Amino acid sequence: MKAINIQQFGTSEQLKLAERSIPNMQAHAVKVRVYAAGVNPSDVYTSTGTYAVVPELPYTPGLDGAGIVEEVGEAVTHVNVGDRVFIAASTQGLCSGTFAQYIVCDAAFVHPLPAHITFEQGAALGIPALTAYRALFDRAELQQGQSVLIHGASGAVGLQAVQMAKAAGAFVIGTASRTQGKELVKATGADVVLDHISAENVEALRDATNGKGPDIIIEFLANVNLQTDVEVVAKRGVIVVIGNRGDITVNPRVMMQKECDVRGMILWNATADEYAALIKGVTTLLEEKVLQPVIGQAFPLEQAGAAFDAVMAGTYNGKIIVTID
Incomplete structure (x- = not known):
């Protein structure tokens, strides 16, 4: 089979298209013909060898994807050969x-x-959908x-968080930096769309919340925004940090x-039971057709390195995926 093979940790140049053997099946496993795979920041960090998870080399990256079941192990009962699935x-x-x-x-x-979700959209679920759901409803x-x-709502997690929060009956405020991103956040369901919150536009946020500030803030870049978040959140509000790239001084x-709460979150901490609950919540939203992942850009498998670079550059709104012939 064709696969991306990483033989050495480093930059995106280490993502090489190669021929690899199809892995062996096991009793509790499923073999899937993959047609699209999602690219997450964690995939990029892992490929550098500096992330919390360090895989054994060589390895094929990717945690999210979608395709058709080719084979099921003897202990598997919830999917069958020929089913459309997401990983x-x-x-x-x-x-x-x-x-x-x-x-x-x-x-x-x-x-x-579900039949109404494309393979490309299916590849955009996984980490983004589970992260958004856990941040909003668990944390x-x-x-x-x-x-x-939702502070930074035009990315893969942010857009799904907008849809989930709106479906739950929340008043949703999204921020983005570019015009196209703002338009997308609005089209996805946000009630109010603003520039990223700073001292210059904090009054607009207060006006949108009748002076009290948001009850909940979902934060993707805490090292830049956390002090502002604390200042604008409602009394007894909750700030959930799901992204950070450095240190910050907070008063x-x-x-x-x-009397607000600042709560960290990382998806890997979910127990097996919590993961099952997350999946149930996400699949329910899919079936109800209130969750529609947004694709920012698709790259062919042989350009996986360019997809990694695009994720880190933040060039596109929505989800970056690779398609697989």
């Missing part, structure tokens, strides 16, 4: 890597894909009628005055 693996090693024509994956991470404990600020006195 949402929680860590490297549990699947053979979705940047390939075929994968063999632990059956727990293979799920039915922030979102309730109907609350206001939610805890403001947290004391607000």
